Amino acid sequence: MISGSGSPLLKLDSVGKTYASGSVEVHAVHQVSLSVMPGELVALMGPSGCGKSTLLSVSGGLLRPDSGTVTVGGVSLYDLAGARFHEHRRRSLGFVFQDFNLMRTLTAVENVMLVDELDGMPRKRARQRALAALRSVGLDDVAERYPGELSGGQQQRVAIARALTGSPRLVLADEPTGALDSANTRSVLGLLGEIVAAGGACLVATHDPEVAAAAHRVVQMLDGVLTEGRAAAVGEARR
Numbered sequence: 072m073i074s075g076s077g078s079p080l081l082k083l084d085s086v087g088k089t090y091a092s093g094s095v096e097v098h099a100v101h102q103v104s105l106s107v108m109p110g111e112l113v114a115l116m117g118p119s120g121c122g123k124s125t126l127l128s129v130s131g132g133l134l135r136p137d138s139g140t141v142t143v144g145g146v147s148l149y150d151l152a153g154a155r156f157h158e159h160r161r162r163s164l165g166f167v168f169q170d171f172n173l174m175r176t177l178t179a180v181e182n183v184m185l186v187d188e189l190d191g192m193p194r195k196r197a198r199q200r201a202l203a204a205l206r207s208v209g210l211d212d213v214a215e216r217y218p219g220e221l222s223g224g225q226q227q228r229v230a231i232a233r234a235l236t237g238s239p240r241l242v243l244a245d246e247p248t249g250a251l252d253s254a255n256t257r258s259v260l261g262l263l264g265e266i267v268a269a270g271g272a273c274l275v276a277t278h279d280p281e282v283a284a285a286a287h288r289v290v291q292m293l294d295g296v297l298t299e300g301r302a303a304a305v306g307e308a309r310r
């Protein structure tokens with residue numbers, strides 16, 4: 072797969088998001104335009120509070136922008152309504168949350184199954200797929216444990232397994248290696264590498280130099296605005 076070919080899997084056009092915090096307005100994302108192409112792993116970097124999580128949430132259909140358009144898989148996400156919006160989100164992208172977002176009352180395997188079950192898949196088949204996803208992140212032995220019985224790194228890998236079930240073409244990940252040691256970081260980078268090698272795309276908010284080194288492109292964010300990016304030379308990206 073040649074990185075950067077085809078139509079973008081994620082396209083942001085002049086996207087803006089402002090929070091009202093009491094009488095103060097915080098321009099978390101301002102006029103951001105960005106395309107992430109099939110075969111690309113893009114690292115989104117910048118200091119804490121610069122707007123990375125907000126940009127990922129807007130990109131993933133979790134937070135409606137105040138301005139601009141978000142196109143996922145060729146479809147303008149926020150122009151879809153109701154069930155069509157949720158279905159497109161579920162089918163087109165996987166989201167790895169910074170704080171994992173696991174349901175405390177469900178086991179690891181039940182957390183991962185949830186996505187397929189919401190899509191109407193029979194429970195037995197959903198369970199098989201979830202176990203396979205957990206195996207791919209090295210966690211099949213703790214499948215029946217609850218999040219409270221897992222380490223931070225294990226919870227993070229459950230969250231990654233959940234985002235990868237259904238083999239979405241686009242993965243948006245917020246600090247996916249934040250709680251991981253270097254061996255697990257490499258295994259997560261391997262999984263993301265497989266997605267992009269198969270023609271998918273990943274946008275990863277990160278402070279981790281190892282993730283940045285593995286990316287095809289690094290885009291820098293500062294005070295809600297994208298500043299310079301580094302384009303990796305062809306073949307530079309480690310997968």
Ligand SMILES: Nc1ncnc2c1ncn2[C@@H]1O[C@H](COP(=O)(O)OP(=O)(O)OP(=O)(O)O)[C@@H](O)[C@H]1O
Nearest residue numbers: 090091092097099118119120121122123124125126
């Ligand atoms: N719900 C909210 N209400 C008000 N302000 C918010 C809200 N969420 C984020 N902000 C503010 O928006 C700005 C961007 O926050 P965001 O979490 O997107 O940054 P970030 O780059 O992801 O930070 P980090 O690297 O620490 O996760 C910050 O000034 C933050 O305080």
